Amino acid sequence: MIVGCATTINPDxxxxxxxxxxxxxDPVVASKAAVxxxxxxxxxxxxxxxxxxxxxxxxxxxxxxxxxxxxxIAREKANSxxxxxxxxxxxxxxxxxxxxARTLEADVRTKQAIxxxxxxxxxxxxxxxxxxxxxxERKKAEDLARQLxxxxxxPTERGMVLTMGDVLFDYNKADVKLAGMRIVDKLVAFLEKNxxxxxxxxxxxxxxxxxxxxxxxxxxRADAVKRALIYKGIAANRINAIGYGEEFPIxxxxxxxxxxxxxxxxxxxxxxxxSIAER
Amino acid sequence: MEPxxxxxxxxxxxxxxxxxxxxxxxxxxxxxxxxxxLEKARLALKNEDYEEALNYAKTAELEAQLAQxxxxxxxxxxxxxxxxxxxxxxxxxxxxxxxxxQ
Numbered sequence: 001m002i003v004g005c006a007t008t009i010n011p012d013x014x015x016x017x018x019x020x021x022x023x024x025x026d027p028v029v030a031s032k033a034a035v036x037x038x039x040x041x042x043x044x045x046x047x048x049x050x051x052x053x054x055x056x057x058x059x060x061x062x063x064x065x066x067x068x069x070x071x072x073i074a075r076e077k078a079n080s081x082x083x084x085x086x087x088x089x090x091x092x093x094x095x096x097x098x099x100x101a102r103t104l105e106a107d108v109r110t111k112q113a114i115x116x117x118x119x120x121x122x123x124x125x126x127x128x129x130x131x132x133x134x135x136x137e138r139k140k141a142e143d144l145a146r147q148l149x150x151x152x153x154x155p156t157e158r159g160m161v162l163t164m165g166d167v168l169f170d171y172n173k174a175d176v177k178l179a180g181m182r183i184v185d186k187l188v189a190f191l192e193k194n195x196x197x198x199x200x201x202x203x204x205x206x207x208x209x210x211x212x213x214x215x216x217x218x219x220x221r222a223d224a225v226k227r228a229l230i231y232k233g234i235a236a237n238r239i240n241a242i243g244y245g246e247e248f249p250i251x252x253x254x255x256x257x258x259x260x261x262x263x264x265x266x267x268x269x270x271x272x273x274x275s276i277a278e279r
Numbered sequence: 280m281e282p283x284x285x286x287x288x289x290x291x292x293x294x295x296x297x298x299x300x301x302x303x304x305x306x307x308x309x310x311x312x313x314x315x316x317l318e319k320a321r322l323a324l325k326n327e328d329y330e331e332a333l334n335y336a337k338t339a340e341l342e343a344q345l346a347q348x349x350x351x352x353x354x355x356x357x358x359x360x361x362x363x364x365x366x367x368x369x370x371x372x373x374x375x376x377x378x379x380x381q
Contacts, residue, residue, distance in 0.1 A: 062334055065338065069341040070341065073344055073345050076345065077352070079355075080351045087358055087359045091362065094365065094366050097366055097373065104376065104377065
C-alpha cells in the first residue's frame with residue numbers, strides 16, 4: 001500500500017502521504033471501504049507523479065488536499081459500514097430477546113395452568129375426604145344411636161341413662177337376676193364397641209327401711225352390676241359404682257308402684273371423652 | 280477552455296443531497312467548507328477563469344462527498360446505539376420478569 005519510496009520535501013504532499021498511510025493501514029478501512037480507499041490511492045499516485053514532474057506548489061497543494069479528502073471519505077465509509085453491521089447484528093439480537101420473552105411468557109402460562117389444575121385436583125380430593133369423614137361420623141352417630149336404642153337408654157341432662165328396674169334384682173338382695181344379666185350383656189357389647197366411653201352405676205332405693213340400710217343396699221346393687229361387667233371382661237377403671245340410697249326418688253314413695261319405681265339401678269353413659277357430669 | 284458548468288452544478292447537487300441527509304447537524308463544518316469552495320468556483324466562473332472554476336468545483340464536490348460520508352456514518356451510529364439501548368432495556372425487563380416468576 002505504501003506508494004513511492006522517494007523522500008518528499010513538500011509539506012502538503014508529506015501530510016497527504018502520512019494521512020493515507022495511517023488510514024490505509026487500518027484493516028477495517030481496507031476491507032469495508034476498498035473502492036473509496038483505491039480512489040484515494042489513485043489520487044496519491046497522481047500527486048506523486050505531479051511532484052516528480054515538478055508541478056507547481058499550488059497544484060501540489062490542491063492535489064494533496066483532494067487526496068486527503070478522498071482518504072477521509074474512505075475512513076467515513078468504513079465507519080458507516082461498521083455501524084450498519086452493528087445495526088444488523090443488534091436487530092438479530094433483538095429478535096432473539098423477543099423470542100426468549102415470548103417463550104418465557106408461554107412457560108409461565110403453562111406453569112400457571114398446571115398449578116391451577118393441581119390446586120383444583122387437590123380441592124376435589126379434600127372435598128371427597130371431607131365427605132368421607134362426614135359420612136363416617138354420620139355412620140358412627142347412627143351406630144351409637146342404634147346401640148343406645150337397643151340398651152333402651154334415654155337422654156337426660158347428664159347424658160344417656162339406662163335404668164335397671166327392681167324386678168331385675170332379688171328382693172332385698174344385691175344379686176342380679178337372669179333377666180338383668182341380659183341387660184348387662186348388652187351393656188358389655190356397647191362398652192366393647194365404644195372403648196372411649198365409661199359408665200357410672202348408681203344404686204337407688206325407696207324410703208322403706210333405715211337410711212343406712214338403704215344406702216348400703218344401693219351400694220351393694222351398684223357393686224353387683226359392676227362386678228358382673230368386670231366378670232364379662234370390662235376394665236374396672238371404666239366403671240364407677242355409687243350408692244345413693246333413698247336420696248333421689250323418681251316417683252312418690254307413698255304408693256307401692258312408686259316405691260317399686262324408686263328401687264332401681266341407673267347406668268349413666270359418659271360422653272366420648274369418658275367423663276360423666278356429677279349428680 | 281469551456282466554462283465548467285457541469286462540474287459546478289454537480290457539486291451544488293451533492294451539497295444539496297448532503298443537506299437533505301442531515302449534514303447541517305451531523306457534518307456542519309465540512310458542509311460549510313464545501314459551500315465556500317463552491318462560491319469560489321462560481322466567482323471564478325463569473326471572472327471567466329474557467330480553470331480556477333473547474334478546480335474549485337472539483338474540490339467542492341469532494342468536500343460535499345466527505346460531508347455526506349460523515350453524515351451517513353454518524354446517523355448509522357445513532358441508529359445502532361438506539362437499537363442497542365432498546366435491547367438493553369428489553370433484557371432488563373426480561374430479567375425482572377424472570378426473577379418475579381421464579
